[in-house]
Amino acid sequence: MVKQEKNNDISNRKNSILETDVAIDKRLHHGFLLNEVLIKPDLGIVIRDSERFHLAPKAMEVLLLLASNPANIVSYQQILSFAWGSTEASKSTISHTISEIRQVLGDPKECPVIIQTIPRKGYRLLVNPTPLSGDELSNFGAEGASPWKLSLAMLKSSRLFKVSAAYIVFSWIMLQAFAIIFPIFELPDWTLKVATLILIVGFILVIVYYWISEIDARRRLAKARSTKVTLIKQFIFDSLFVMGALGIIFLISTHLVDKIDEQVSNTPQSLQSDNVSVRTNAVAVFPFTRADESLSKDYYPVTVQEELVNHLAKSKDIDVASLRSTNLLNNNSELKLIRKQLNVKYLIEGKITETDKQIKINARLTDTDTGFQLWQSQISGSREQLLRLNQELFRKVNNALLLLITGDKASSENNVRLTESFDAYDAYLQGKAIYLNNKDLVSLRTAEQHFTRALAFDNDFALAAAALCKTNLDIYTISETMAEYQKAKESCELTASFKQTDGESHLALGKLYLTNGQYHHAVDQFEAALESDEKLSEAMFELAQTYQQLEDQQQAEKYYQLAIQTEPGYWRNYYEYGAYLFAIGDYTNAIPQLKKVVLLNQNLVNAHNALGACYMMLWQLDKAIVEFNKASEIKPNSAVFSNLATNYFWMGDFEKAAINYQKALDLTPENSTFWGNLADAIKYAGNSNKATQAYQKALYHAKQSEQINPHNISLKAQISRYYSELGDCKLAASYQVPVLNSDNKDPQVFYDLAIVAKNCLSEIQMNALLSKAVSLGYDVKVILADPQFLDYKEELTRKFNSGDVQLQGNSHGVNN
Numbered sequence: 066m067v068k069q070e071k072n073n074d075i076s077n078r079k080n081s082i083l084e085t086d087v088a089i090d091k092r093l094h095h096g097f098l099l100n101e102v103l104i105k106p107d108l109g110i111v112i113r114d115s116e117r118f119h120l121a122p123k124a125m126e127v128l129l130l131l132a133s134n135p136a137n138i139v140s141y142q143q144i145l146s147f148a149w150g151s152t153e154a155s156k157s158t159i160s161h162t163i164s165e166i167r168q169v170l171g172d173p174k175e176c177p178v179i180i181q182t183i184p185r186k187g188y189r190l191l192v193n194p195t196p197l198s199g200d201e202l203s204n205f206g207a208e209g210a211s212p213w214k215l216s217l218a219m220l221k222s223s224r225l226f227k228v229s230a231a232y233i234v235f236s237w238i239m240l241q242a243f244a245i246i247f248p249i250f251e252l253p254d255w256t257l258k259v260a261t262l263i264l265i266v267g268f269i270l271v272i273v274y275y276w277i278s279e280i281d282a283r284r285r286l287a288k289a290r291s292t293k294v295t296l297i298k299q300f301i302f303d304s305l306f307v308m309g310a311l312g313i314i315f316l317i318s319t320h321l322v323d324k325i326d327e328q329v330s331n332t333p334q335s336l337q338s339d340n341v342s343v344r345t346n347a348v349a350v351f352p353f354t355r356a357d358e359s360l361s362k363d364y365y366p367v368t369v370q371e372e373l374v375n376h377l378a379k380s381k382d383i384d385v386a387s388l389r390s391t392n393l394l395n396n397n398s399e400l401k402l403i404r405k406q407l408n409v410k411y412l413i414e415g416k417i418t419e420t421d422k423q424i425k426i427n428a429r430l431t432d433t434d435t436g437f438q439l440w441q442s443q444i445s446g447s448r449e450q451l452l453r454l455n456q457e458l459f460r461k462v463n464n465a466l467l468l469l470i471t472g473d474k475a476s477s478e479n480n481v482r483l484t485e486s487f488d489a490y491d492a493y494l495q496g497k498a499i500y501l502n503n504k505d506l507v508s509l510r511t512a513e514q515h516f517t518r519a520l521a522f523d524n525d526f527a528l529a530a531a532a533l534c535k536t537n538l539d540i541y542t543i544s545e546t547m548a549e550y551q552k553a554k555e556s557c558e559l560t561a562s563f564k565q566t567d568g569e570s571h572l573a574l575g576k577l578y579l580t581n582g583q584y585h586h587a588v589d590q591f592e593a594a595l596e597s598d599e600k601l602s603e604a605m606f607e608l609a610q611t612y613q614q615l616e617d618q619q620q621a622e623k624y625y626q627l628a629i630q631t632e633p634g635y636w637r638n639y640y641e642y643g644a645y646l647f648a649i650g651d652y653t654n655a656i657p658q659l660k661k662v663v664l665l666n667q668n669l670v671n672a673h674n675a676l677g678a679c680y681m682m683l684w685q686l687d688k689a690i691v692e693f694n695k696a697s698e699i700k701p702n703s704a705v706f707s708n709l710a711t712n713y714f715w716m717g718d719f720e721k722a723a724i725n726y727q728k729a730l731d732l733t734p735e736n737s738t739f740w741g742n743l744a745d746a747i748k749y750a751g752n753s754n755k756a757t758q759a760y761q762k763a764l765y766h767a768k769q770s771e772q773i774n775p776h777n778i779s780l781k782a783q784i785s786r787y788y789s790e791l792g793d794c795k796l797a798a799s800y801q802v803p804v805l806n807s808d809n810k811d812p813q814v815f816y817d818l819a820i821v822a823k824n825c826l827s828e829i830q831m832n833a834l835l836s837k838a839v840s841l842g843y844d845v846k847v848i849l850a851d852p853q854f855l856d857y858k859e860e861l862t863r864k865f866n867s868g869d870v871q872l873q874g875n876s877h878g879v880n881n
Contacts, residue, residue, distance in 0.1 A: 090194075090196070093194060093196055094107055095197065097197055099132070099179055099192045099194055101113070101114075104194075111170065113170065118169045120165070121162075124162050126147065127147075127162050130148070131180065131190040132190060135192065135194060136189065136191070136193070137190075138183050138187050138188070139188055141156050141159055141186075145158075163180065166180065178192070179192050228271060232268055232271055236268070239264065240257070240260070243257055245657070245661060269314060272310060276304075343404060343408045343409060343433070346383055346470045347384040348411040348412070349385075349411070349413070350373050350391065351412065352366075352392065353369045353414075353416065354396065356416055356418040368497050369417070369426075369458075371388055371497070372459075373413070373458070373459060373462065377462070377466070379567075380466075383470065386409050387600060387631070389632055389634065389635040390407060390632055390634055393634045396414075400433045400436055404433035409433060410434065411430055411431065411439070411469070412430070412431045415429070423445060424448060425443060426444045426454060427441070428442055428462060429442075430469075440469075442461050444458055444461070484519075484525070484526045484529075486526075489520070489522035492516070492519035493516065495515045496512040496513070496515030496519065496529075496532060497532060500536060504539060506540065506543050509536055509540050509543075510540065513533065513536045516533035517533060527560065527563045530556060530563070531570045531572070531573040533556040533559075534553060534557035534560050534573035535573045535576060537549060537557075538553045538577060540553070541580065542580070543703075544735060545733065545736050545770055547769055547772070550581075553577065557573055557577040560574060568601055569594075571594035572590070572591070572603060575590030575591040575604070575608075579614070581773050582775060582777060584611050587611045588608065602631045602635060602637075603637075605625075605631065605638075606624065606625060606628045606641040606642070609625045609641070610645070613645060616810070618649070621645065625641065626642075628641070628642075634665065636672070639661040639665070640658075640662045640672060643658035643679075647678065649811065650810065650843060653679075655675075655679050660676065668699055669699075670705065671696075671704070673693070674692070677689040677690070677708055681712055682847065684850075686712055686715070690709075690712060693705055693708055693709050693712065703728075703730075706726070706729035707738075707739055707742065710722045710726040710728075710729065710742065710746065713725065714742070715850045715851065717852070719749045719750040722742075726743035737763045737787075738763075738783065740763035741759075741786070743759050744759030744762075745853070748790075757791065760787050761791065764784065764791065767784045771784065778803070779811055779813070782801075782804050782814040782817040785798075785800035789820070789821040790824060794825035797821050797824075797825060801818055811841070812837075812839075812841035813838075813843070816834075819831050819835045822834055823853065823854065823857075828857075835848060835854075839865065848861060848865075849862060
């Protein structure tokens with residue numbers, strides 16, 4: 066009774082202190098509502114989500130003060146004077162009290178809906194309180210409400226409903242993840258249904274647990290209410306909800322169980338049992354381990370596995386598991402798993418030991434079915450005899466397999482000496498180890514030095530020439546310099562001069578023809594590479610890129626899919642396919658492919674960069690920044706800096722854009738695209754003279770690239786644009802013609818031409834080209850944000866909002 070009198074006196078006592086500043090609404094003393102939360106100041110309690118909370122007197126006084134002044138800022142001094150009677154108290158005391166109130170009200174500080182913090186000023190109540198009379202308090206949520214409103218209120222206050230909704234969202238996220246992960250590991254279709262069934266069983270356990278908890282909570286809460294009618298109705302509602310949910314779950318589970326039984330019964334026996342039917346001539350080669358981690362030259366153990374796989378693949382009698390598929394498994398994997406995952410009969414393993422400049426290679430051959438070791442051999446020699454050791458190892462392994470598979474004596478048709486020089490072979494292995502692990506500019510130049518040294522020792526070393534050709538082409542792709550292209554051309558011509566060529570040689574020559582625009586010759590070389598090795602997925606996606614340049618999208622799609630089917634666990638296949646989808650403007654469907662790349666290899670700079678570029682083109686700039694930052698944390702490169710700059714450009718921060726474009730050019734100073742983008746940023750930053758110089762640089766380097774590949778449509782669109790920026794509309798138009806006559810599907814090409822039309826004062830053509838870009842997938846929000854179309858923004862907004870243009874991007878979302 067004393068406590069109630071003290072609470073009733075709150076208003077009188079505090080109003081005398083702040084009579085001119087704040088007013089206390091006496092109607093709130095008996096009780097009031099803030100949204101669905103019931104506050105009883107006289108009793109010092111709060112009822113939220115059918116649960117009762119106690120609030121300290123000081124905190125209740127502060128809440129009453131805020132509720133009496135809704136939508137108004139209540140200063141720190143007013144709160145201190147009202148609740149503590151003095152403004153000398155610490156502001157941290159207020160912060161602690163507000164935190165206590167927020168916790169009871171369920172109002173998060175990060176995203177408040179009831180109490181808002183006004184920095185350096187005070188607090189404001191965002192909700193208008195609803196005073197309640199004594200009758201309304203006793204009948205709150207009961208007889209006075211209509212059945213519909215009562216059911217809705219019960220639904221909102223039910224923890225069972227909230228927990229169920231949260232679990233359904235969690236299950237949906239997990240199923241999306243399973244849908245991506247399961248196909249990568251080639252799991253049967255019914256495994257996704259099993260995962261769904263497990264999540265459904267978990268749902269049953271969760272709602273039953275919370276239902277039982279609610280029964281006890283309702284019983285305790287009834288003591289704080291003057292009537293139990295509402296609580297009884299809530300209990301009945303929750304019970305009906307649980308029974309209904311269990312009934313639906315029973316029907317879904319029964320259907321799923323039937324489907325799982327049906328699919329399992331239709332699954333081939335080889336996938337249902339451990340006795341997997343495998344190819345009797347198939348073998349997997351695991352990485353050779355090092356007995357001593359301090360080997361002076363660690364490139365050798367890294368490359369033995371690949372060289373042995375390449376050697377065995379030449380035999381018509383032996384099927385070798387893909388190198389990348391094999392490396393998805395750990396070295397200590399069970400034989401049963403290796404047999405099932407790789408579908409192989411035999412497993413080759415080995416260990417390399419180096420002591421006193423002597424190398425010992427221990428190799429063994431194991432039957433994956435019985436687990437018996439069928440063959441073992443040890444080869445030793447000095448490091449100077451490394452070439453002889455490799456040849457002896459390859460010969461012995463090859464002959465052992467042939468003896469087991471065919472029952473014949475050793476065949477010597479594949480025992481061809483690659484080079485007579487140990488130094489040449491040693492340098493080749495060093496370059497190959499670096500080339501396989503990294504594709505950044507520094508690593509590629511290091512690999513180039515090793516391959517060049519190998520050819521200096523033996524100018525007839527075909528594999529070294531092919532490797533140098535591919536490496537130089539990769540360097541040119543990044544740097545875009547004529548000098549690098551000439552080096553690549555010379556090394557590729559050396560490869561073509563050899564009479565005996567293999568898949569690697571055809572692959573290298575095909576990349577040369579793809580680079581210089583001889584697309585039909587590139588097709589011939591890549592097809593020859595596939596004839597040499599039908600499982601060479603690199604040749605498949607290179608062939609897909611060639612058909613893309615030939616504007617044969619059907620063939621391009623076919624070979625991208627074939628590469629993924631051949632090696633579903635290899636990240637590069639998903640990356641190339643994602644890059645292809647990006648190039649044709651299908652940014653929405655490119656994202657899942659690039660996410661698979663990140664899932665398989667989280668440390669790929671280009672994967673995060675490409676993913677960020679997709680988000681950027683879909684105008685999801687926050688997500689784009691996250692991916693670009695991830696790429697920068699791993700190892701920033703020119704493409705990452707360029708994309709970051711473009712992000713800033715679209716946000717209107719032209720100075721930051723120029724800084725990042727310059728960083729990209731510091732790494733690749735002859736990239737015409739980066740020069741053009743830098744010119745745009747400088748132009749809109751207000752320095753037209755420097756912008757003109759940058760456009761001239763962009764045009765010069767683009768014309769240099771045109772000499773190498775005169776058939777590149779995207780490059781022609783860029784050159785046309787640079788001429789228009791420099792005021793030469795006649796030459797700009799001459800480069801427009803072949804682009805407009807092509808069947809190119811890249812939306813960026815038509816976007817560039819729209820800028821040309823804008824610069825050359827052809828508004829009708831500008832609108833037509835922008836419509837074409839949008840129809841191919843270019844996001845309207847990007848166009849409207851681009852300062853280059855600022856003068857036409859209102860007109861373009863009306864045009865695109867009117868629905869005159871059918872957005873292909875929308876259909877992409879449906880297809881996905």
